Amino acid sequence: MLRNSSQEQDDFRALDDAILERLTDKEREAAVVYLDMQLKPPGPVSIASIDLQLDTPYVVAFIDRRPGANWMHPCRYLFIDPATRKITSQESDRPPVFGLLPPTWRIVWRAAGVEDWRLFPISRSHS
Amino acid sequence: MSTSLPNRPRPIEPGVAEIIKREALASLTPQQTASTKLSISPQVFPQGHTFNLVDTKLVVRQNAAMVFVDHMPQANWGHPCSYRFYNPANGTLLYQEDAIFPPNLGGETRLEIFHQPILKPPVLHPVLADLVSQPRVLPATSQALEQRYAILWTSQISDLRHVEDLEFLWRALVNIYGFSAANIYVLCYNGAIGAVDVSGSVGNWAGNNTPYQMKVHASATTANLQSVFDDLKTKIKPKDLLLIHTNNHGSTTGLCVDNSSVITPTQFGTMLSGLPTYRSLVVTMEQCFSGAFQTPVLNKSTAVNTVFASAVSADKSSDGAAHFDPWALAWIEAITGTNAAGTVLSSPPPHNLDGLVSMKAACDWAKANDTGSDDNPQYADQPAGCGASIFLGVEPPLPTQVGDVNKDGCAEIVVTSPWGIGVLEQVGNTMSGLMLAPNGTRFGGWLFNSADNLVGPVADYDGDGAAEAFISSPWGIGVLKFAGGTLTCPMLQPNGTRFGGWLLNTADNTFGPAADYDGDGKMEILVTSPWGIGILKLNGATMDCLMLQPNGTRFGGWLLETSANVLGPAADYNGDGKAEILITSPWGIGILELSGTTMACPMLQPNGTRFGGWLLDTSNNNLGRAGDYNGDGKAELLISSPWGIGILELSGSTMACPMLQPNGTRFGGWLLETSQNIFGPAADYDGDGKVEVFISSAWGIGILKLAGSTMSAPMMQPNGTRFGGWLLNTADNHFLTAASYEGGPVSEILVSSPWGIGILRQWGNTMIAPMMQPNGTRFGGWLLNTADNQF
Numbered sequence: 001m002l003r004n005s006s007q008e009q010d011d012f013r014a015l016d017d018a019i020l021e022r023l024t025d026k027e028r029e030a031a032v033v034y035l036d037m038q039l040k041p042p043g044p045v046s047i048a049s050i051d052l053q054l055d056t057p058y059v060v061a062f063i064d065r066r067p068g069a070n071w072m073h074p075c076r077y078l079f080i081d082p083a084t085r086k087i088t089s090q091e092s093d094r095p096p097v098f099g100l101l102p103p104t105w106r107i108v109w110r111a112a113g114v115e116d117w118r119l120f121p122i123s124r125s126h127s
Numbered sequence: 128m129s130t131s132l133p134n135r136p137r138p139i140e141p142g143v144a145e146i147i148k149r150e151a152l153a154s155l156t157p158q159q160t161a162s163t164k165l166s167i168s169p170q171v172f173p174q175g176h177t178f179n180l181v182d183t184k185l186v187v188r189q190n191a192a193m194v195f196v197d198h199m200p201q202a203n204w205g206h207p208c209s210y211r212f213y214n215p216a217n218g219t220l221l222y223q224e225d226a227i228f229p230p231n232l233g234g235e236t237r238l239e240i241f242h243q244p245i246l247k248p249p250v251l252h253p254v255l256a257d258l259v260s261q262p263r264v265l266p267a268t269s270q271a272l273e274q275r276y277a278i279l280w281t282s283q284i285s286d287l288r289h290v291e292d293l294e295f296l297w298r299a300l301v302n303i304y305g306f307s308a309a310n311i312y313v314l315c316y317n318g319a320i321g322a323v324d325v326s327g328s329v330g331n332w333a334g335n336n337t338p339y340q341m342k343v344h345a346s347a348t349t350a351n352l353q354s355v356f357d358d359l360k361t362k363i364k365p366k367d368l369l370l371i372h373t374n375n376h377g378s379t380t381g382l383c384v385d386n387s388s389v390i391t392p393t394q395f396g397t398m399l400s401g402l403p404t405y406r407s408l409v410v411t412m413e414q415c416f417s418g419a420f421q422t423p424v425l426n427k428s429t430a431v432n433t434v435f436a437s438a439v440s441a442d443k444s445s446d447g448a449a450h451f452d453p454w455a456l457a458w459i460e461a462i463t464g465t466n467a468a469g470t471v472l473s474s475p476p477p478h479n480l481d482g483l484v485s486m487k488a489a490c491d492w493a494k495a496n497d498t499g500s501d502d503n504p505q506y507a508d509q510p511a512g513c514g515a516s517i518f519l520g521v522e523p524p525l526p527t528q529v530g531d532v533n534k535d536g537c538a539e540i541v542v543t544s545p546w547g548i549g550v551l552e553q554v555g556n557t558m559s560g561l562m563l564a565p566n567g568t569r570f571g572g573w574l575f576n577s578a579d580n581l582v583g584p585v586a587d588y589d590g591d592g593a594a595e596a597f598i599s600s601p602w603g604i605g606v607l608k609f610a611g612g613t614l615t616c617p618m619l620q621p622n623g624t625r626f627g628g629w630l631l632n633t634a635d636n637t638f639g640p641a642a643d644y645d646g647d648g649k650m651e652i653l654v655t656s657p658w659g660i661g662i663l664k665l666n667g668a669t670m671d672c673l674m675l676q677p678n679g680t681r682f683g684g685w686l687l688e689t690s691a692n693v694l695g696p697a698a699d700y701n702g703d704g705k706a707e708i709l710i711t712s713p714w715g716i717g718i719l720e721l722s723g724t725t726m727a728c729p730m731l732q733p734n735g736t737r738f739g740g741w742l743l744d745t746s747n748n749n750l751g752r753a754g755d756y757n758g759d760g761k762a763e764l765l766i767s768s769p770w771g772i773g774i775l776e777l778s779g780s781t782m783a784c785p786m787l788q789p790n791g792t793r794f795g796g797w798l799l800e801t802s803q804n805i806f807g808p809a810a811d812y813d814g815d816g817k818v819e820v821f822i823s824s825a826w827g828i829g830i831l832k833l834a835g836s837t838m839s840a841p842m843m844q845p846n847g848t849r850f851g852g853w854l855l856n857t858a859d860n861h862f863l864t865a866a867s868y869e870g871g872p873v874s875e876i877l878v879s880s881p882w883g884i885g886i887l888r889q890w891g892n893t894m895i896a897p898m899m900q901p902n903g904t905r906f907g908g909w910l911l912n913t914a915d916n917q918f
Contacts (some may be wrong), residue, residue, distance in 0.1 A: 066444060069501065070415045070452065071284075071376040071383070073444035093378065098284035098386050099323025112231045112238050117449030121324050 011082065012037045012059070016108045018085045019061050019078060023109065032067045032119060033109035034101065036060045039082065047077065048092045056081045058088075061108065062096055068118030071095065095120065137171045139192045139215060144169070146218030148241050151194045151211060154220075164197040166238035168230075171215040178210075178236075180228040185210060191221055195229060195238055274367045274521070275304070277311045278355055282347045282375040283385040287322040288447055289374040290315060291333050291467075292413065292455040296372055297341035298334075299463045304519045308342055312355045318346035333450040334467030347375075349384055349394075356398045365635035365657070368407040369430070370519065374455050377414030377445075396423030404635075404657070405430050407517045409486050412437040413455040415444040418505045425509045431657065431690040432513040436490040437505045438497070446499025453499035460496070461489035462519060471825065475802050477769040479749040481524065482805040487514035487746060510691045512713020515746045526583030526639050528918060529864040529877070530594030532609040533561065538866035539609075540877070541585055541596050542909065543577045543917045549909040550609055553868045553886060553898050560907025562613050571616030573598065573605045582607075582917075586641040588665040589617070590649035597641065597652060599633045606665060618668050627672030629654065629661045642697035642706035644721045645673060653697070653708065655689045662721060674724050683728030685710065685717045698753035698762035700777040701729070709753070709764065711745050718777060730780050739784030741766065741773045750775075754809035754818030756833040757785070765809065765820055767801045774833060786836050795840035797822065797829045810865035810874035812889040813841065821865065821876055823857045830889060842892050851896035853878070853885045863918050869897060879913045 012035065019033060027033075039059055045052050047060065061078040072093035079088040096105075100123040107119065139147070144167060151165050171192055178185040187193075191212035198207040208229060212221045230236040277300055281289045293315065300306040316322060320329055320339050332339050345351040363369060373382055381389030399408070408430035412420055417437035424435045438445040438454035446453050451467065460466050461476045462484050476492035478484045484492075487508065494504040508514035528541040532550055539561065540551040549563035566576045580600045587594045588606055596607040596614075605619035624631045641652045644662050651664045651673060661675035680687045697708040700718055707720040707729075717731035736743045752765035756774055763776040763785075773787035792799045807821030812830050819832040819841075829843030848855045863877040868886050875888040875897070885899035904911045 066501070068447045070413070070445045070447050072378040072415055094386070097323075098376070099286075100326060112236065115449070118447075123326070 009037070015059060015061075015080055015082060015085075018080060018087065019108055022078060022087055022089070023063070027063055027065060028109070028111060030065060030067075030111050030114075031109065032064045032107060032111065032114055034062045034064070034105045034120065035108045036062070036096075036102075036105050038104045045079065047096055048075075048094045050077060050090045050092055052079075052088070052090065054079055054081075054088070056083070056086075058082075060096070062105075064095070064120070067111075067114055071098070137215075138169055139167075139171055143192065143213075143215060143218045147192055147194060147213045150213070150218065150220060151196070152242055154211075159198075160242075162198070163242070164240060165242040166195045166197070166240045168193045168195070168236060168238055170237070172212075178230045180226055180230075183226070183228075185224055185226060187212065189221065190215060192218075193230075197229065274364070275300075275306050275310060275370070275519070276359060276363060276367065277306060277370040277372070278352070279311060279313045279315075279341075280347055280352065280371070280373040280375065280382075281315050281322075282383045283316055283323075284383055285316060285322050285347070285375040286324045286447070287329060287333075288449070288451055289413070290320060290322050290329065291451050292374045292459065293372070294320075294332050294339055294341050295334055295451070295456070295459045295463075295467050299459055300370070300519065301340070303463055305521075306519075311341075312344045312358075313341050314345055314347040314351055314355070315341075315343045316347060319343060335469055347384065349388065349390055352390065353398060356401055360402055363402055363405045365404055365406065366637065367405045368409070368517075368519070369402075369405060370409045370411075372411045372413075372455070373417070374413045374452060377412075377416045379416050379419075382412070382414055382417075382420070392420045392423045395420055396427035399424065400427040400429060402429045406432065408433045409517060409519075410435045411455070411458060411490075413445055413452045415439065416441055417445065418443070421505060421507055425507060428509070432508070432510065432517055434486045434490075434508045434514040434517055435506070436486075436493070438499065438502045440503055440505055443503055444501065446501050448498070454493060454497045454502050454504055457496045457498070458489055458493035461492040477747055477802055478805075479518070480751045480765070480767060480806040481520070483518040483520045485515050486517045486519075487512075490514070510688075510713070512746060513691060515713065516693050516711075525917070526581075526585075526597070526641075527864050528583045528585055528596070529866045530585035530587070530596075531592075532585070532594050532596075534591070534593040536867075536870040538864075538868050540864075540918050541582055543580075543582055544912065544915050545577060546910075547577060548575055548582070548614070549906075550614075551906050551909065556898050557900050557904070558898065558906040558909075560909040562609065563907065563909045564613065570605075570607055570614040571619065573607065573616040573619050576600070577917075584639050584641040584652070586650035586652075588641070588650050588652070590647070597638060599636075599638060601633060603631060603633060604638070604670075618665060618670065620669055624669070626661075626663055626670040627675065629663065629672040629675050632656065640695045640697040640708070642708070644697070644706050644708075646703070646705035653694060655694060657689065660687060660689060660694075660726075674721055674726060676725055680725070682717075682719055682726040683731065685719065685728040685731050688712070696751055696753040696764075700753075700762050700764075702759070702761040709750060711750060713745060715743060715745060716750065716782075730777055730782065732781055736781070738773075738775055738782040739787065741775065741784040741787050744768070752806055752809040752820050754811075754820075755816075756809075756818055756820075758815070758817040765806065767806065769801060771799060772801060772838075786833060786838065788837055792837070794829075794831055794838040795843065797831065797838075797840040797843050800824070807862045808865035808876065810876070811872060812865070812874055812876075814871065814873035816872070821862060823860075823862060825857060827855060827857060828862070828894075842889050842894065844893055848893070850885075850887055850894040851899070853887065853894075853896040853899050856880070877918060879916075879918065881913060883911060884913060884918070 058079045063076050066073045077090045101120045103123050172187045174189045176187040192215045194211040196209040209225050211223045279293045376383040381391035408428045410424050418440035421435045464475045476488045490506045532539045542549045547565035550561040551558040568575050585594045585596045598605045603621035605616050607614045636656045641650045644651045651662050654661045659677035662673045663670040693711045697706045700707045707718045710717045715733035717728050719726040749767045753762045756763045763774050766773045771789035773784050775782040790800050804824050809818045809820045812819050819830045822829045827845035829840045831838040861879045865874045865876045868875045875886045878885045883901035885896045887894040
């Protein structure tokens with residue numbers, strides 16, 4: 001697992017810029033972006049309402065465009081190849097999970113004015 | 128609003144940022160600390176950077192870090208604020224500029240809040256703070272004759288805020304509207320009170336920090352919802368009401384059940400279509416895309432009247448909040464009159480004369496007060512306009528159980544309880560029990576059972592000067608007469624009996640009001656059904672039917688449709704010695720009078736008509752409290768609206784309005800505000816041959832008397848006043864039937880409270896209590912308990 005390695009944490013933080021560059025103006029103004037700090041192996045991907053095939057290892061970012069609104073509402077996912085920074089974007093209308101995000105997730109962008117309650121709670125336990 | 132940075136933004140060093148924050152905080156006075164919000168930009172702004180502040184520009188004079196000071200953080204922009212610029216190397220203050228707009232109006236400048244004022248807790252109304260948390264069932268609701276059901280739904284992927292809404296609604300239904308908890312099917316999460324964004328216990332309810340009260344029926348699954356509908360199929364009857372409220376997530380395909388399945392609008396419509404016919408269906412939905420359910424609900428409902436309301440249309444997501452979803456919260460606030468903490472709403476929705484808020488009024492209020500900026504609340508009803516006549520309280524109101532049953536010139540009370548029935552008469556400062564009998568007693572052929580018998584109206588049906596009690600049950604109807612220390616039953620007939628052409632079926636017949644429609648000195652009773660209308664008259668051991676006509680009949684110009692018409696009150700509006708009856712609909716109003724074997728309609732007018740200065744609009748006008756306010760021998764009607772009140776009198780083929788006054792008017796000392804005032808019975812409280820109307824509010828009570836073109840208030844007293852020994856508290860006093868309990872021309876009013884009952888009589892500018900007794904008192908053998916006695 002990557003989360004116990006500070007070097008690997010830095011590797012993930014290096015993806016922040018790539019993610020932020022892909023945000024639209026509206027997303028910068030209103031969205032909250034979460035990154036799952038886990039490197040997933042290539043293969044079939046199934047998350048939220050998305051099913052696709054990726055041929056390289058990838059990391060998932062989740063862009064909540066209307067934080068705090070009831071689901072379902074517009075959001076999208078970025079599948080990032082950390083080696084090449086190639087990003088595959090997929091539209092969706094639902095979160096990775098309903099409820100607490102696992103502790104491997106962190107916030108990489110929070111638009112100005114987004115109150116705390118609008119954020120997905122992130123679990124602190126690694127159950 | 129501001130120009131983009133020419134180069135990649137340079138972040139402030141963390142140590143410097145801390146120095147800047149401390150300096151900015153230190154610059155505030157203690158008073159400012161409690162009211163000012165401070166934010167810091169995480170980046171250094173280069174010299175020349177320009178903030179475009181709507182109609183002005185603010186140019187950064189030198190490279191600087193910036194703290195934004197919002198002096199009025201709860202006000203809309205623009206309002207006073209300041210920009211404090213700091214040396215990015217050492218955190219010292221460079222200069223400050225004042226402005227009225229922030230740098231991030233369009234979200235282009237990132238700010239991190241590091242200080243904000245603590246919001247003051249709401250100020251609670253001292254009396255009503257626990258309104259929704261303590262049982263305080265509205266007057267005239269019956270515990271024994273429950274006819275109202277509810278389904279409250281959150282999904283298995285609901286957040287806590289959705290559960291909070293359900294708890295608020297559950298408390299409103301049980302504690303205020305008197306729903307039986309057993310009739311509320313809560314389908315919540317996994318079968319317990321829980322939510323996906325909570326690990327472990329949900330703790331206390333966010334409304335007033337008390338433990339959850341609602342009882343969960345089952346987990347929120349499609350099968351369980353279908354099971355509830357299957358259960359209701361066997362229970363729901365033609366006179367019943369069903370409320371369905373959903374509060375969770377939704378997708379374009381339907382109402383979320385879990386993270387992989389939904390209930391589609393078509394499925395939901397199919398569930399509704401499986402129910403038998405009943406009176407009213409109210410569906411309120413908070414979830415995203417909930418408007419998609421509107422058409423199937425209206426099309427598939429088997430209810431005579433259906434209301435649908437949702438937070439959003441079929442193509443929109445609904446807003447959430449830290450606690451409670453905003454549209455659902457507003458709707459529940461509308462029906463309770465308070466917010467979740469118990470604070471009384473400053474501008475509540477209009478209610479009818481009994482203090483009940485219609486579904487139309489509640490939805491209108493919720494739409495106007497929904498704080499979810501992206502919500503677009505939807506509303507529809509079928510037949511059109513019916514939502515203005517649907518209430519969560521018992522509808523129609525329970526009939527009067529008061530009348531002079533022993534011909535002594537004084538009114539007695541026919542009291543019922545889960546134990547049985549009795550007749551109470553005032554004797555001095557207490558009551559005596561003229562008769563009492565437990566459930567299971569046979570009165571002649573009538574087997575009494577208060578669990579399913581509906582007693583009243585009490586009126587003189589045989590013209591002997593003594594009043595009898597009309598009684599109905601799932602078996603049939605009867606008339607109970609007090610004689611020889613017990614009740615006899617001179618008339619009883621089972622369902623299926625033909626009274627003339629009227630086919631008796633108590634499952635869908637509604638009885639009342641009772642009045643002397645033919646002017647012979649005996650009372651008849653109006654009966655309506657999904658088929659039409661009739662007037663029944665006691666004739667020995669059975670009933671005659673003076674008149675019956677099906678829906679679709681024209682009474683003069685009035686088109687009868689009992690599903691959309693509201694009948695009553697009945698009174699002698701034209702002074703001919705016979706009673707007429709008011710009829711209202713979403714179209715307008717009319718007055719019907721018996722004419723041979725049909726009805727005539729001497730007056731009918733559509734909405735939009737001006738009666739003198741009063742503009743008729745039955746969508747928010749409430750008519751009732753008929754009586755002879757001006758002593759001319761004809762009855763007038765009280766009318767109220769969100770605008771104010773008036774008195775209408777029949778004048779040829781229309782109505783005149785001798786009195787109308789807007790809210791804000793002082794009637795003597797009484798400040799009229801129809802959203803806060805509840806109108807009690809109209810009766811002759813001072814014995815001058817004219818009726819006055821009883822009025823109450825959170826402040827106290829009064830009696831309003833017609834005085835020319837306005838009203839006076841010969842009596843008004845605030846809560847806390849002692850009427851003899853009775854301590855006035857309108858928060859828990861229920862003002863019931865007015866009648867002459869002591870005999871003579873003066874009427875008194877019966878009052879009940881959690882303490883006991885009393886009879887109040889006007890005495891100058893105050894009231895006295897000639898009778899008052901606490902719960903636990905024995906009236907003869909009758910054990911007083913206002914918690915379950917129905918008067």
